[in-house]
Amino acid sequence: MRVLIVDDHPIIVSGCAAMLAGEGDIDVVDARDAETGLAVFVAQKPDVTVVDIGLPGVSGFELTRRILAADPQARIVVFSMNDDPIFAARAIQMGAKGYVTKNDDPYLLLTAVREVASGGVFLMPKIANQLAFEKSGGGASPLSVLTARELEILRMLGRGLGTTEIADATQVSYKTIANSCSIIKRKLGARTPMELMRIALEHKLT
Structure with missing residues (x-):
């Protein structure tokens, strides 16, 4: 099995590479940003791709979208520092097959890779329980009103990027990004870009 x-x-x-390669039947390749990751995915055709959300430039959400546009059958596990269940929900909605946080047992990543490689879906029990709780009407995250693309834009705002830079990075028009920023402000009750940056930092999006 090949894992990117x-x-x-x-x-x-x-x-992670040492842990996975230590299994004996897993060959690991890697990339450090979304653009390189997509190129390696196309060239290497891995069985499973493990994607960090907090990549430089565009995030793992955007990379997930681009990989699935290139190959709708791609099997992706999102691997993130963020344990807010809304990120897991958005990752699965985008087409990822698994979500694992970096601050838990690293062997959960191995479990996720094997489960996803076999055609299954993997969510850490803690996150699955939180998602079920939120669906029942309890304790929803303030970010739950945002789409995956809006989360991506909020993350980039939190990193200090301007509207033009975000438009260039996400390959959409300036007008689309400006409109999305207005929608995000309305959804989150923010009045200025600085307030959006503060929200991004508070929720560890950067």
Whole structure:
């Protein structure tokens, strides 16, 4: 089985690669950003792709979208520092088959990779329980009103990018991004870009 890891943290990549390669039947390749990750995906055709959300430039959400546009059958596991269940929900809605957080047992990533490679879906029990709780009407995240694309834009605003830079990175028009920013402000009750940046930082989107 071939696994592609797209993550910009060398220590995390090396640790995950060693764990997966130690299984004996897993060949690991890696990339450090979305653009390179997509190129490696197309060239290597991995069985499973592990994608970090917090990549430099566009996020793992956008990379997931681009990979699935290139191959709708791609099997993707999102691997993130963020344990807010809304990120797991949006990842699955976009077509990812698994979601694992980096601050839990690293062997859960191995479990997720094997489950997804076999055609299944993997959510950590804690996140699955939180999602079920939110669906029942309890304790929904303030970010639950945002789409995956809106989360992507909010993350980039949190990193200090302007509207033009976000439009260039996401390959959509300036007008579309400006309109999306207005919608995000309305949804989150924010009045200025600085307030959106604060919300992004508070929710560890950057």
